[in-house]
Amino acid sequence: xxxxxxxxxxxxxxxxxxxxxxxxxxxxxxxxxxxxxxxxxxxxxxxxxxxxxxxxxxxxxxxxxxxxxxxxxxxxxxxxxxxxxxxxxxxxxxxxxxxxxxxxxxxxxxxxxxxxxxxxxxxxxxxxxxxxxxxxxxxxxxxxxxxxxxxxxxxxxxxxxxxxxxx
Numbered sequence: 001x002x003x004x005x006x007x008x009x010x011x012x013x014x015x016x017x018x019x020x021x022x023x024x025x026x027x028x029x030x031x032x033x034x035x036x037x038x039x040x041x042x043x044x045x046x047x048x049x050x051x052x053x054x055x056x057x058x059x060x061x062x063x064x065x066x067x068x069x070x071x072x073x074x075x076x077x078x079x080x081x082x083x084x085x086x087x088x089x090x091x092x093x094x095x096x097x098x099x100x101x102x103x104x105x106x107x108x109x110x111x112x113x114x115x116x117x118x119x120x121x122x123x124x125x126x127x128x129x130x131x132x133x134x135x136x137x138x139x140x141x142x143x144x145x146x147x148x149x150x151x152x153x154x155x156x157x158x159x160x161x162x163x164x165x166x167x
Contacts, residue, residue, distance in 0.1 A: 014127060017058055017091075021051050024087050032077040042070065049133040050074035056123040058091050065123065066103070066116035068134060075099065 026047050033043045049071040057065055067075060078084050079099060088097045104113035124132035 014055075014059065018055055018127075021054050021058075021091060024051070024054075024090070025083065026050070026074075026078065028081040028083070029074055029077040032080065033074065036073075038073075045133060046070035046074040050078065052124050052128060052133055053120070054091055054097075056120065056127060057097060059127065060119075060123055061092075061095060063119050063123065064112070064116040065120045066113060067120070071134075 029050070030043050030047055033046060034040070038046065049068060053065065053067050053071050053075070056063075076099075078087070091097070103109055103116070121132075121134055124134045
């Protein structure tokens with residue numbers, strides 16, 4: 001069952017975390033996405049949604065989340081950058097932030113995938129309200145699939161999991 005978030009987030013925690021994530025230098029991620037042919041507006045959305053994804057993953061470490069396709073593309077570009085490990089430590093401390101590319105490959109995992117996607121929508125709505133990029137008019141409104149094959153006509157699947165001590 002997807003999580004529901006109620007009340008208001010502690011601004012002392014969320015504001016500091018949002019600020020620390022907002023100052024991460026993701027210019028290499030942006031450059032990589034542009035080099036792959038992504039248009040500037042889409043790059044901005046992908047990187048912005050990735051920042052929001054990092055925020056919810058850090059705030060709710062025991063919760064499984066799924067990124068959208070463009071968010072995941074930005075995550076892959078960040079993983080491939082020289083500063084990924086340092087950035088992850090600055091946001092998550094010593095707790096690992098692991099990319100799980102296989103979630104949703106098997107049909108029996110689809111309920112878990114869609115629950116992780118609903119968690120993403122609920123958490124970003126809770127923290128960012130109307131500014132949640134996962135609720136925009138972007139065509140990128142489904143979880144990503146990185147396990148090979150697929151495409152928009154197939155059941156979407158995600159390739160992410162924020163792992164606390166469950167590695």
